[in-house]
Amino acid sequence: MMDKSIIPYAVTLFALSNPFGNAVVFVTMMQTYSKKQAQLIALKLVFTVWFTMMLVSLLGSQLLHLFGISFQAFSVAGGILLSSIGITMSSGEQHASSHNEKHQKANEESDPTIVPLTIPLISGPGAMVTIIAYFAHHNYSIDTLITSSVAVTAIAIAIGAIFAASTLLPPMKEKWVYVSNRIMGLIITSMGLELILKGLKNYFM
Numbered sequence: 001m002m003d004k005s006i007i008p009y010a011v012t013l014f015a016l017s018n019p020f021g022n023a024v025v026f027v028t029m030m031q032t033y034s035k036k037q038a039q040l041i042a043l044k045l046v047f048t049v050w051f052t053m054m055l056v057s058l059l060g061s062q063l064l065h066l067f068g069i070s071f072q073a074f075s076v077a078g079g080i081l082l083s084s085i086g087i088t089m090s091s092g093e094q095h096a097s098s099h100n101e102k103h104q105k106a107n108e109e110s111d112p113t114i115v116p117l118t119i120p121l122i123s124g125p126g127a128m129v130t131i132i133a134y135f136a137h138h139n140y141s142i143d144t145l146i147t148s149s150v151a152v153t154a155i156a157i158a159i160g161a162i163f164a165a166s167t168l169l170p171p172m173k174e175k176w177v178y179v180s181n182r183i184m185g186l187i188i189t190s191m192g193l194e195l196i197l198k199g200l201k202n203y204f205m
Helices: 006-017 019-032 035-066 071-091 097-108 113-122 125-136 142-166 174-204
Strands: none
Touching (some): 006 019, 019 035, 019 113, 019 174, 071 125
16 A cells, blocks of 8 residues: 555645746747647656656665765755745745746757756756655655655656647746746645654654
């Protein structure tokens, strides 16, 4: 039976990937591509996002051991980072200048699938922190890895589908992007605070 913690884990990863907000970025970047090319890039994103997140799942905990960082300390630090990202998203300060720079850099590249779409837009530091923190609070086992891979696979497919569909639909109204960013920011902030509380609880117990 799959761990119930997969639900908040998957929701947090999905919120951090900000698929609806990033779909707007994706459509803007695809202005110089045909619909077929844009949909192909969306399909490739499914694999690159999945591969990146699975790589972090496999090696993240080992890197903590290598640098002598305790799971509790990482959980608190990760929670602070997630809360900061969530507050920024909720306050609406995130997308103005940074996204414009990313658009310009992306247009200079022939294929933006890996950079900047996969990293840092979708599989950014927040997503990586969430994945490592998940393994920090669970025994690293085949069952945990399978649980994580199910969540990661579902998220990668969902993101690819949203991005592919975005090439066929009229542009999302700015107010809906604004609302979705606020809601996802609130979710991310809450999960960040939860990580901080868990890290402190495990440290003092």
